[in-house]
Amino acid sequence: MDILHNTRPAALTGLDDVPFPSVDADAPMALLKRCPAAGQTPLVAAKPIAAQADVAEVWIKDERGRMGLGSFKALGAAYVIAHDAEQGNAKGATYVTASAGNHGMSVAAGAAAFGARAVVYIAQTVPEAFAARLADQGAEVVRAGETYEASMEAAAQAASDNGWRLLSDSSWEGYMEYPHRVMEGYLALMAEAIEQMEQVPTHIFLQAGVGGLAGSCATLARQVWGDVPRIIVVEPAFAAALYGSVAAGGPTEGGGPVSNMGRLDCKMPSLIALKGLARDADDFVLLSEAEAEAGAGAMMVAGWPSTESGAAGVAALLAASSQQRRELDLTKDARVLCIVSEGPEG
Numbered sequence: 001m002d003i004l005h006n007t008r009p010a011a012l013t014g015l016d017d018v019p020f021p022s023v024d025a026d027a028p029m030a031l032l033k034r035c036p037a038a039g040q041t042p043l044v045a046a047k048p049i050a051a052q053a054d055v056a057e058v059w060i061k062d063e064r065g066r067m068g069l070g071s072f073k074a075l076g077a078a079y080v081i082a083h084d085a086e087q088g089n090a091k092g093a094t095y096v097t098a099s100a101g102n103h104g105m106s107v108a109a110g111a112a113a114f115g116a117r118a119v120v121y122i123a124q125t126v127p128e129a130f131a132a133r134l135a136d137q138g139a140e141v142v143r144a145g146e147t148y149e150a151s152m153e154a155a156a157q158a159a160s161d162n163g164w165r166l167l168s169d170s171s172w173e174g175y176m177e178y179p180h181r182v183m184e185g186y187l188a189l190m191a192e193a194i195e196q197m198e199q200v201p202t203h204i205f206l207q208a209g210v211g212g213l214a215g216s217c218a219t220l221a222r223q224v225w226g227d228v229p230r231i232i233v234v235e236p237a238f239a240a241a242l243y244g245s246v247a248a249g250g251p252t253e254g255g256g257p258v259s260n261m262g263r264l265d266c267k268m269p270s271l272i273a274l275k276g277l278a279r280d281a282d283d284f285v286l287l288s289e290a291e292a293e294a295g296a297g298a299m300m301v302a303g304w305p306s307t308e309s310g311a312a313g314v315a316a317l318l319a320a321s322s323q324q325r326r327e328l329d330l331t332k333d334a335r336v337l338c339i340v341s342e343g344p345e346g
Contacts, residue, residue: 001286001288001316001319001320002286003283003285004246004247004283004284004285005282005283006278006281006282006283006284011278012250012275014250014251015250015274015275017173018271018274019272020275020276020279021183021184021219021272021276022180022181022184022216022219023219025191025220028075028184028187029188029191031079031082031083032188035067038067039067040192041063041064041065041066041192043060043061043062043192043196043197044304045057046060046314046338048302048303049299049314049318052298052318053317053318055317055330055331055332055334055336056333057335058314058317059193059201059336060304060314060337060338060339061189061193061196061337061338061339061340062304062340063189063342064310064342064343065343066189067109069105070102070105071341071342072189072339072341073105073342074102074105074106074109075106076169076182076185077097077103077107077110077169077185078106078107078110078113078185079110079181080178080182081111081113081116082110082113082114084114092116093116093165094116094118094162094165095111095117095164095165096119096159096162096164096166096167097118097119097120097166098120098121098122099120099121099122099126099148100122100209101130101309101342102342103169104120105137108134108137108138117140118138118139119140119155119158120134120139120142121144121151121152121154121158122134122141122142123143123144123146123148123150123151124143125146126262142158147258148265148267152168152170155168156168168182169182169210170210170212170266170268170269170270171271171272172268172271176271176272179270179272180272183215183216183272186216189217190217190221191220194220194221194225197337200225200228200229201229201335201337202329202334202335203230203328203329203330203334203336204217204218204229204230204231204338205232205314205316205339206231206232206233206234206281206339207233207234207261207309207310207312207313208235208242208264208277209235209239209263209264209265209266210241210270210273211241211242211270212272212273213339214242214273214281215272215273215280217339218231218280219280221280230329231281231282232283232284232285233277233281233285234285234287234315234316235254235264235284235285235286235287236256236259236265236287236292236312237256237259237286237288238256238257238258238259238289239254239259239261239266240286241253241254241266241267241269242269242284246274251271254267254268259289259292261287261292261309261312262307262308262309263309263310263341263342264312283328287312287315287316291315291316291319292309292311292312294315294318294319295308295314295315295316295319296308296310296311298314298315300344306340306342306343307342310340310341310342310343313338313339313340317330
């Protein structure tokens with residue numbers, strides 16, 4: 001495991017016109033209260049993981065059952081479509097996206113709920129079982145390219161060619177509005193966790209692909225808890241998008257082979273998330289494939305089965321060496337918050 005210590009606030013080049021993540025948790029919480037499928041996900045005391053990590057407490061925000069869709073991403077794209085519906089312009093629209101996992105499920109569910117159409121592009125490497133799950137939600141599934149980035153290019157081209165609405169959970173130059181609102185939707189889970197926590201955590205481990213979840217949670221944690229928690233962002237070593245960008249001083253592509261952390265295997269960061277995390281995160285961690293597998297195994301044994309992606313925050317906590325524990329101030333008194341972001345089916 002490699003660690004990059006961030007000196008906050010960090011000023012990265014190329015982000016002057018990029019907004020910081022939203023802190024308006026009330027907006028998604030208000031919509032959730034009106035959704036019959038919504039409900040708080042649990043915050044659980046993971047005593048077996050705390051014992052293995054040799055810390056006082058590990059608290060897990062368990063997103064595996066979120067709105068029946070199996071991951072935190074139920075809060076993102078569906079929230080965007082619900083917001084459009086409030087404005088009276090969702091019904092009959094076509095939303096198109098690329099997905100390496102659960103974002104596509106949220107687009108499909110949101111479109112179905114509000115009388116819209118969903119088209120989801122997936123890479124050739126995405127398992128057929130996931131394509132079937134998308135189809136079951138009513139989405140039209142199109143395979144394009146060998147990577148998430150290639151499928152996103154195809155989705156963007158389809159949006160341009162057909163006048164469809166591109167609904168990505170990542171942001172780039174000239175494309176900010178929808179991903180900013182997607183991240184606003186993710187605030188709901190952190191708002192719940194803040195309400196559920198009995199004490200302020202000393203550490204928060206946040207896994208990241210393009211960075212939407214990590215950026216949202218870190219922003220709200222800083223607003224409510226200030227500088228108290230140490231915020232650690234966890235990425236695959238094969239996809240060091242945020243780590244590499246902070247190290248380079250500006251947005252940069254992280255190269256590498258396909259990772260077994262499939263939902264985190266994103267080579268370019270979301271610019272909104274990058275700007276927020278450069279300000280809010282204390283450390284950026286790169287997790288090896290073996291470390292991610294060990295973390296998912298530990299969660300299975302402890303009774304919270306997930307994937308290498310969903311358990312990546314826990315995996316980083318468990319993988320820290322003695323020296324790295326000292327660098328991260330992970331003492332025996334540490335109170336750690338992690339998010340299990342998806343169920344075992346991915």
